[in-house]
Amino acid sequence: MAVPKRIIVAVTGASGAVYAQRLVSCLVDAGAEVHLIVSKWGARLLKDELGVTGADAESPLGRASDRLIVHAYQDVGDSLASGSFLVDGMIICPCSSHTLGEIASGVGDALIARAAAVSLKESRRLVLVPREMPLSPIDLRNMLRLSKAGAIVCPANPGFYMHPETIADLVDFVVGKILDLVGVPHELNTRWTGGTKQCSSREGV
Numbered sequence: 001m002a003v004p005k006r007i008i009v010a011v012t013g014a015s016g017a018v019y020a021q022r023l024v025s026c027l028v029d030a031g032a033e034v035h036l037i038v039s040k041w042g043a044r045l046l047k048d049e050l051g052v053t054g055a056d057a058e059s060p061l062g063r064a065s066d067r068l069i070v071h072a073y074q075d076v077g078d079s080l081a082s083g084s085f086l087v088d089g090m091i092i093c094p095c096s097s098h099t100l101g102e103i104a105s106g107v108g109d110a111l112i113a114r115a116a117a118v119s120l121k122e123s124r125r126l127v128l129v130p131r132e133m134p135l136s137p138i139d140l141r142n143m144l145r146l147s148k149a150g151a152i153v154c155p156a157n158p159g160f161y162m163h164p165e166t167i168a169d170l171v172d173f174v175v176g177k178i179l180d181l182v183g184v185p186h187e188l189n190t191r192w193t194g195g196t197k198q199c200s201s202r203e204g205v
Contacts, residue, residue: 004067005032005088005184008080008119010112013041014096016131016156017049018167022175023093028065030184035080035087037071037112041096073111080115081108089125089182090115094156097132097139103151104142120149127181129174131156152181162189 007027011020020042027034038046046052071078079085092099092112099112108114119126128151130143143153154177158170169189176190 005030005182006035006086007032007182007184008035008037008087008090008115010037010039010090010092010095010099010115011042011045012039012092012094012096012099012112013045014094014099014131015045015049016094016129017045017052018171019129019131019156019174020046020093021050022171023091023178024068026175026179026186026188027184028067030179030186032067032184034068035071036068037073037080037115039073039099039110039112041098042073045094071111075111076108076114078111080111081118083118083122087119087124089127090119091127091129091178091182092116093127093129093178094131095128097130097136097142100128100130100139100142100146103128104145116151120146120151123150125182126151127178128153129156129178154178154181159190161192 009020009024009027011017024034024036071080102113103116106117108117116126128146130153147153156174158164158173162169162173164170164173172188173190176186176188179186
């Protein structure tokens with residue numbers, strides 16, 4: 001019997017709360033054990049973009065699950081702050097420029113940055129999903145520094161070759177890419193098969 005994946009998901013305040021909500025939902029539905037950290041700015045993001053408030057802000061799922069464990073953002077003594085706590089990967093979605101800077105500089109005064117530092121030192125999969133744009137030279141340097149340290153920078157940039165028709169299709173494209181990076185199976189419509197579509201007179205303009 002396969003052992004369920006154990007994945008840390010962190011939510012920060014960079015816009016794109018819908019990506020975090022869909023990601024957590026897909027991970028739980030796939031049978032993964034999800035350890036969730038929401039920064040204070042992530043909680044504000046969930047409120048502003050999804051209307052999730054109060055205690056509910058700790059769970060973007062909007063429903064209970066015994067596979068979703070919430071960890072306090074300020075608790076740097078939490079189990080996730082130790083390399084002895086084994087996980088299959090960590091995803092920060094969305095990942096703000098502030099959080100990028102914290103991790104790139106080795107500052108770990110809250111649990112998200114500390115858990116990310118643990119992922120890097122233990123050579124575990126760390127996926128950063130920045131959404132902010134445009135990017136400053138500081139952001140680019142931080143991304144390069146983290147990439148060289150072993151992190152994967154996966155911007156929340158949906159592709160259009162699957163011919164999305166709804167916002168949900170665009171969200172699923174990004175979430176499917178993230179799930180692939182941590183080895184969690186899914187059935188989201190993200191696979192390119194080499195097909196072609198004949199353009200109308202307006203397409204491709």
